[in-house]
Amino acid sequence: MKDTQNQRDYRNITIDKVGIKNLRYPITVLDRRNGCQNTVATINMYVDLPHECKGTHMSRFVEILNLLCPEVSLKKISDALEQMKKHLNAASSHIEVTFPYFIEKKAPVSRSPGLMDYTCKLTGSSGPDGKIDFVSEVIVPVSSVCPCSKEISEAGAHNQRGEVRLSIRFKKFIWIEDMIKLVEKSGSSEVYSVLKRVDEKYITEYGFNNPKFVEDIVRDIAIKLKEDDNVTWFSVSAENFESIHNHSAYAHIASG
Amino acid sequence: MKDTQNQRDYRNITIDKVGIKNLRYPITVLDRRNGCQNTVATINMYVDLPHECKGTHMSRFVEILNLLCPEVSLKKISDALEQMKKHLNAASSHIEVTFPYFIEKKAPVSRSPGLMDYTCKLTGSSGPDGKIDFVSEVIVPVSSVCPCSKEISEAGAHNQRGEVRLSIRFKKFIWIEDMIKLVEKSGSSEVYSVLKRVDEKYITEYGFNNPKFVEDIVRDIAIKLKEDDNVTWFSVSAENFESIHNHSAYAHIASG
Amino acid sequence: MKDTQNQRDYRNITIDKVGIKNLRYPITVLDRRNGCQNTVATINMYVDLPHECKGTHMSRFVEILNLLCPEVSLKKISDALEQMKKHLNAASSHIEVTFPYFIEKKAPVSRSPGLMDYTCKLTGSSGPDGKIDFVSEVIVPVSSVCPCSKEISEAGAHNQRGEVRLSIRFKKFIWIEDMIKLVEKSGSSEVYSVLKRVDEKYITEYGFNNPKFVEDIVRDIAIKLKEDDNVTWFSVSAENFESIHNHSAYAHIASG
């Protein structure tokens, strides 16, 4: 049976990334408290394609994924990146794994337990030298109270849910839980899944006493990341779904 | 050239709706203030298919749409519904037109002008008797301040953007503007695109003095609709993107 | 601490549904082959609210969910629906659980294994009489080859991925796997995650010999459902992401 993909290509154009995109897959990821956690990922896998090759072999990506999964860890991603280069005759390979992640969080006063959901993304790339570049990303909901609205109003202050997206490169392994905690401490107040009335009172007052612009949120996160020797690069953005507008307020800082 | 769609079907199964879905199209709609407004719609068009017909003729839907557009009005939709029944040999026809709609709104104190965006949907169906059933829907952003949070907290109250979805059937034509206004008056405060500091102060205080649960929002809208002789049916839901949770609070009322 | 929600309401308007929406939660569901399967759900939970009550108690929904989960089954949903009515003083309750579901599927010739992903939704409602109404829904990707294009063209035929949405009510428990299989047998050919060249040849030829309009897909599913005594109601729609258009072809049939 003829292998069209294996034919020689004469256009003399290297392809940077070719592969599969938006494949859903059940995975398990490391969970600091419980050892591991089951979740469902959306996965992209790409390699480069030399100028002389007509096409890549799409089925091999999924076969390598079948070997990688269900456990997804930096080690497993590293292995898969090498397998991709080897079995697809590529010089570079890329994996992106996006998934919801859950952490049990107790309400601040009643201690009622609830599961908070976050969105996480692990990205790994391996180049010709075999060095692997990892980026960890978390998307964390926070509550923000507007400092201006509080300052100028006789009572109350507009507030809203916002979403903070934090990506980092690091020297040694960093827990998703720590990235999330860093973000949650930087909003006006945290977000919970279960809140009894005593908790709602606490959170309302806590947030009101801790007003933050999107500018404040990204700066407070950036300060901590700049002080952290383990972080070699970061990008942080905050988007507030403004309660007084039908658009978002947005701020973004990237390191160096 | 053989017409596969025109073949006889022997499965003896009538199809309720068949046609085209998610077609983007530039349209103009009636605008109370400016006469008409340009926008971009996503359009669905369906007819029924008798049990003896193998398939409908998809290209005719778009041809009828080309005749209908760009002006979309209840009259134009009625005409298109009849054209669909005629040219597709159908007993019933359905059109759904969803589009963003813009209204200039001045900030409450500074009177700074800005354009607010809403999402609207017009649905028309024509049955075998030729009677046309219209439903008008608007999706309107509002701001809501939590009555419980205000009551129990020493200062502040959590608030957030919410989305109210109102659908109505009516006896005589009703302006989108009036449906939107009805909804906007029923939140804790309205949402604007431009707010200067004097406006932000006004809105913060206004909302704080007017706390509303999702339950309150749908009830206050339902009261007004029940009193309106022109409204023969309604469905109203409110979804608050809670600033203290990562999920929504939701309430829904449908008439009779 | 004052309980605002518990106050008496004088507007005399009953709310049909009030509760929480779009809460993400890790669950396990029954898996015919493996006993159970881990996945992540998006959950809505509502109750009615009598006209004399100002508000419901949102935190109780999540607390009941915490008791229900992680295992989600018809039995567990029934229990939760009763708990909701009891703890929220409601006459009716509703739960909607939407989640990706995975089934290992071997390629048709090479027998290469791969995981196919589907989207499923379980809906349960309990009324004043305590009778529970369940609806099971699956969204299944299929491949469809256009009969008209095949008939009129000298070679080839346009084809595309489509999505079939099947909802049913049933007398006795029905496996998600059986609903999915019924749908997959009704497209031009099935969709797989891993296909080697021998499989791609098989599927291409199989689909080409089995052309189907969206009309054919929903009719072939409807025929089988009408013959099944266990199915008391169904709704089936097929949406083809047409490869020759930038819109979809769509067909829908609902029983009685």
Next chain:
Amino acid sequence: MKDTQNQRDYRNITIDKVGIKNLRYPITVLDRRNGCQNTVATINMYVDLPHECKGTHMSRFVEILNLLCPEVSLKKISDALEQMKKHLNAASSHIEVTFPYFIEKKAPVSRSPGLMDYTCKLTGSSGPDGKIDFVSEVIVPVSSVCPCSKEISEAGAHNQRGEVRLSIRFKKFIWIEDMIKLVEKSGSSEVYSVLKRVDEKYITEYGFNNPKFVEDIVRDIAIKLKEDDNVTWFSVSAENFESIHNHSAYAHIASG
């Protein structure tokens, strides 16, 4: 009234981008055939914020947008970028405008007219030196027939809709229409909104005789862009919504 945003900030952290995001706005854009075209945009506007400023002034972004719109052109974007720097005391400014764009396209044989919809994005950035960097992007649907499937199968070949995303930087103005045309010529066949049977036959056969992998599509576009002196940078990706899988095939090339 106190101006919280104007306070001095002591964290010593410059913010790269701060502003408004996801604001819907009706605009008009240049249309080669008709002079101008009405559409609806989603707009982001950002400036940098010096380390000593606590916050930016969000309302000024919308006020500048009100002056810019409705006509959006490279000239108008340039003006707005300068206004943003001036009125927000910023060293750099950014505008992103995303909108559907429509072109009348006649069916290839019957010449039946129809409107095709594309998604376009204009991005402009102005730095401290006042030089403006523009990027034009189009997202264009195409049809692709799989060369491997055609080669190995006795009849037929799987095909599907795909989406090509092309971004370019250029020396002198380039029409959206030309970018779209370049992409449409690089798929297996073009996509239309109205196709009569004679057209469907033509397109099916044309595509079948012109099979393309995602790799072929991005390479054929890259070749033409490399030959075009007016193009100073490009990025092109193709994503095929595979009709035999539930995931996409993807390829990407960026220049230099």
